[in-house]
Amino acid sequence: AGTGEEGCREAETSTPSSAARELINGWAYCAECILHGTPSGLDNAVSCEGGGMRLQRAGRESGAALRFEPIASLRPMTVLVTNTNVPRSTRRLVAKVRALRDAQPALTEALFGAVASVAEAFLAATASSEARLSAELPELVRINHGLLVSLGVSGAPLAAKDRPFPGCVHDTLYAPQAPPSRTSSPPPRNTASPQS
Template sequence: MAAHVEASAPGKVILFGEHSVVYGKPAVAAAVALRTSSQLTSPAPDGTPTLTVELPDIGVTRTWPLERLQVFLASDDAGVLADAPLPLASPPRPEPALVDALTASLLEDGDHAAIAAFLYLYIGILRRADGTVPSGKVRAASQLPIGAGLGSSAAFSACLAAAAMRASPQAAAELQWGDETSGEAAPAPATLDAINAWAFCAEVVIHGTPSGIDNTVSTFGAAVRYEAAVSSPVALPSLSLLLVDTRVPRSTKTLVAGVRAKRDTFPDVMDPVLDAMGALADSAVGVLSALAHSPASDDAVSELGELVETNQALLAAIGVSHPALATVMTTAARHGFPAKLTGAGGGGCAIILLPPGCDAAVEDALVAELESMVFYNNEHVKVIRTSIGTPGVTLRLCPTL
C-alpha cells in the first residue's frame, strides 16, 4: 500500500534580535503566512526502484536508483546513516564528514545543499530495519523567496521531516499525529519536538552551524522567544506587515563573520550594542503581550514601533544594514510606518509594521512607491502583504492513491 503525505511549514521573520542571538542574547521570531509545501509518495508512484526529488523553485529534479543509495550506505563514508533508521526523537547531528560524503557521492556538481539535507532526512527516517531504503517521490515548492532571510531552508527542512516521519510506519505507530479526519492537522507537541530535531539536523547539513531559531519557528509556528537553544512561546496579537524584498543578494556567512570581526576588534563598543539588542528583544516580548491582550492600545502600538526603529538603528551600528535597506526605512518612515531589516541584513528583506486600522490609501501609496524602486540587476523591489503568527507544521495523509 502506498502512502501519500502532504505537509507544509511557514517561513519566519526575526522581529527582534538578529545577530545578537549568535552571542547568546534573546531574539523574537514569528511565523509568517508564506509556506513551503511538500508531497511525499512511497513507494514510487511509477513502480520503479528509485528515489526522486523535485524542487521546481530552483529548477532541479534528481533521481537515484535505490541500488546506488545502498552502495553508499554500505561504504565507510555513510557515517551515522549506516545505522539508519535513526532514533526518531533524538537524531544524531550530521558530522561535516558525512555532509561532504553525501555531496561527493550522491549530488551533482553545483547542487544545492538542500538536496543533501533531503537525502539525510529520507534515509535517516524511512530506511527500513532490514537496511533497505523504500522507493519514493518527493516534491517541495515554496511561497517564500529563497535566500532572503525568511527561513526558506528551515521551512523546507521542517515540512520534509514531517512528511517523512508521517510516512514512516515506525513513526506513525510511535508518535501522535492529531486529528487527520478533517483534513490538515497539527501533530501533537511531542511529535513536533521530534520534527523540530530532524529539521535542525537538516539545517546543519545546509548551513553548518544554524542557531536553531528558524526551524523552531517553522515547526511550532506562532512566535517564540529564543535564547541559547531554549525557546518559549510569545503572546502575539494579530499583526499585519509588508515584507519588502530588495532583491539585493547577500551572504549570511559573510555578514556574521563581519560582526564577529568587529566585535573582536572593538569588544568594549560592540558588546554593549549586542546587550542592548537582547534587552530590546525582552522589552518587545512585554509589549507584544500587552498588545495580545489589548489590541487597540495606542500606547503599546507606539512602543512597538519605537522598538522596531531602535532595533534597526542598532543593526546599522554593527554594520549589517545596506543603502537599499536604508532607502526602504526612510520611505516607510515618510509614510508613517516603522521598519527594520529582518535576517542577516546586507540586502535581503525588510519588514514594515502596519498598525491596526492603518489607512489603506496610505499603505497603497507606500507599496506603489516601494515597487517602483530598483536596487539590483534591474529587478524591481517586491512587496508582499502578509501577516505573522501563523500555524507551524501541518499534515494531510491519504493512505491510498
C-alpha cells in the same frame, strides 16, 4: 484519514503530532546547518511550533546552551515580509559580526545589550495592551534595525530614506487604519501569456 477531497481537507487542517513536529524540526535544523553553519535553531523551531519564541543563551560565554521559550502573550499580527533581492550569506554575516566582536568587544557587547533591551521592551508591550503594542512597535523596529545596521548585518536597501519606516514596513504596521487615497491610476496588469 479520508480519501480524495475529504482527505485533502483533513490534511490541510490537522496539526502534526508532537513526535512528528520534533522529527520535522530536527531535519529542518540539519538543513539550516548546511546553509548557515551553526544556526541557533530558532527559525526551524518557530516554523514547526508556530507563534513566537524567545531565545536566550544560558550564559555569556560562547557555546553556552540556548533556551527557547514560547511567548504566551504574543497576539496574532500581520507582518509584511519582502524580498529585497539582495543576495546574502548568513555564514558570512555571522563571521562579520564575530570579527567586529573581536576588534571592538566592548562596543559589540553594548550593541547586543541594546538589542536585548529592544526585545524586552517588545515583550513588555506585547504583555500589555493592544494600544501600547500598536504605539511602540514601529519605534522598536526602527531602533532594532539601526542596531542591526551598526552590527553590519542589515544593509542600505532597508534603510532607504524615502521610506517612512526603515525595514520595508510602514509606520501603520500594526495600527488598523484606512489605506491612503490613490491619486494616480494603478499600474496596468500584465496580461501577456506565459511562454512555454
